[in-house]
Amino acid sequence: MSLKQIDMNFGPNYKDYGVIGYSEKISEVVTIVKTIAPTGLSVLVSGESGTGKEVFAELIHRLSDRKNRIFVPINCGAIPEGLIENELFGHEKGSFTSATDRSKGYFENADGGTIFLDEIGELPLQAQVKLLRVLENGTFMKVGGVKNIKVNVRIVAATNKDLVKMVEKGQFREDLYYRLKAVTINLPSLRERLADIPVFVLKFAFDSAAKYKRDVLTFEKDAISEIVNHHWKGNIRELKNFIDMLTVMETGKTVTGASVRKYLKSDVSGSYLPVLVKDNEDSEKNSEVVFRTLLEIKNEINLIKKFIFNTYSRNISPGYFDRPERTVEEPSEPEIVSGEPVTDKDEIVFTLKKHGGNRRKAASELKISERTLYRKIEKYGIEL
Ligand SMILES: Nc1ncnc2c1ncn2[C@@H]1O[C@H](COP(=O)(O)OP(=O)(O)OP(=O)(O)O)[C@@H](O)[C@H]1O
Numbered sequence: 001m002s003l004k005q006i007d008m009n010f011g012p013n014y015k016d017y018g019v020i021g022y023s024e025k026i027s028e029v030v031t032i033v034k035t036i037a038p039t040g041l042s043v044l045v046s047g048e049s050g051t052g053k054e055v056f057a058e059l060i061h062r063l064s065d066r067k068n069r070i071f072v073p074i075n076c077g078a079i080p081e082g083l084i085e086n087e088l089f090g091h092e093k094g095s096f097t098s099a100t101d102r103s104k105g106y107f108e109n110a111d112g113g114t115i116f117l118d119e120i121g122e123l124p125l126q127a128q129v130k131l132l133r134v135l136e137n138g139t140f141m142k143v144g145g146v147k148n149i150k151v152n153v154r155i156v157a158a159t160n161k162d163l164v165k166m167v168e169k170g171q172f173r174e175d176l177y178y179r180l181k182a183v184t185i186n187l188p189s190l191r192e193r194l195a196d197i198p199v200f201v202l203k204f205a206f207d208s209a210a211k212y213k214r215d216v217l218t219f220e221k222d223a224i225s226e227i228v229n230h231h232w233k234g235n236i237r238e239l240k241n242f243i244d245m246l247t248v249m250e251t252g253k254t255v256t257g258a259s260v261r262k263y264l265k266s267d268v269s270g271s272y273l274p275v276l277v278k279d280n281e282d283s284e285k286n287s288e289v290v291f292r293t294l295l296e297i298k299n300e301i302n303l304i305k306k307f308i309f310n311t312y313s314r315n316i317s318p319g320y321f322d323r324p325e326r327t328v329e330e331p332s333e334p335e336i337v338s339g340e341p342v343t344d345k346d347e348i349v350f351t352l353k354k355h356g357g358n359r360r361k362a363a364s365e366l367k368i369s370e371r372t373l374y375r376k377i378e379k380y381g382i383e384l
């Protein structure tokens with residue numbers, strides 16, 4: 001399949017926004033999006049991790065008459081609980097000790113545009129009350145405020161959590177849930193849209209080559225079949241990262257089924273590890289390789305730990321090896337711990353740097369919530 005053929009399959013209305021796919025499932029979603037986008041209705045986008053919730057939220061905005069106004073993506077899980085109302089709705093002067101001026105929140109700043117509330121399930125109950133009010137009549141009060149402020153903001157929310165279960169547990173307001181779910185878009189997982197995988201592979205190969213200044217990969221049929229048949233738990237994001245890695249490791253080559261199998265086999269914990277390291281001329285280009293090698297060392301340390309545990313130890317507390325993975329500097333001697341998972345400053349700095357400061361990705365790799373990561377960044381005074 002050539003890139004020209006792919007281009008024809010993108011479809012004229014949404015290819016400009018980087019949204020690709022022509023499988024039956026995604027075509028159904030696009031049809032719904034095209035219908036609801038111009039209406040201004042609030043929308044709930046649900047789907048597994050990495051299925052394109054943010055991409056589709058932005059598509060809804062771009063296909064609406066708000067397209068020339070602001071699109072504001074907010075990750076509710078990344079803002080500390082105590083600050084979220086202030087961030088969303090702003091505050092009046094004197095509403096708390098350091099409030100020396102009145103401030104606008106995201107809602108006021110996004111007037112006329114669209115707010116994308118990602119990870120809506122992370123919104124504290126108190127802020128949920130205010131959000132429901134905005135959804136009902138477009139008004140809210142600032143923190144410490146007494147008068148209603150009216151805004152014209154479209155709300156698109158997203159979740160990969162089961163909000164019904166959260167409602168049952170009293171963690172999410174039922175009235176807000178019913179208000180939000182009136183228009184729901186369920187994004188299919190990659191395994192439900194296998195027909196799109198070849199298109200993604202070629203598109204990402206093209207994008208990665210440009211991003212890493214490498215030659216574009218070509219793929220044997222067998223390689224595409226291997227990729228299509230693999231279970232991509234992290235969906236499109238994971239597939240994209242895999243193609244990035246292949247572009248760096250196999251630059252300009254024709255990728256075979258065997259080499260896809262080789263890299264997928266070496267994926268011990270969600271990372272794709274190099275077997276051979278070539279091309280040492282340019283250290284910047286090779287940072288990816290160095291980084292992958294560090295991951296390989298880390299995984300080997302974990303395997304050794306598991307081996308020691310299985311072979312010699314009967315007294316280590318249960319759950320020790322279930323803790324999140326730690327940095328390569330970690331002593332290989334297993335220590336006996338219990339309670340909270342341990343993460344340290346070095347590991348956080350390392351992981352943040354690895355992801356170019358992207359907190360969401362770093363938190364996901366550290367297996368902690370973004371809010372916890374935020375607190376740790378504050379606590380350790382980390383500046384990148
Ligand atoms: N239809 C698509 N066309 C092109 N790229 C896509 C498409 N859908 C998703 N992607 C890419 O896949 C990655 C994940 O997409 P996105 O961040 O929108 O997923 P998500 O569902 O919001 O993930 P999470 O649950 O982790 O927040 C991004 O790099 C995005 O550009």
Ligand SMILES: [Mg+2]
Nearest residue numbers: 053054118158
């Ligand atoms: Mg997202």
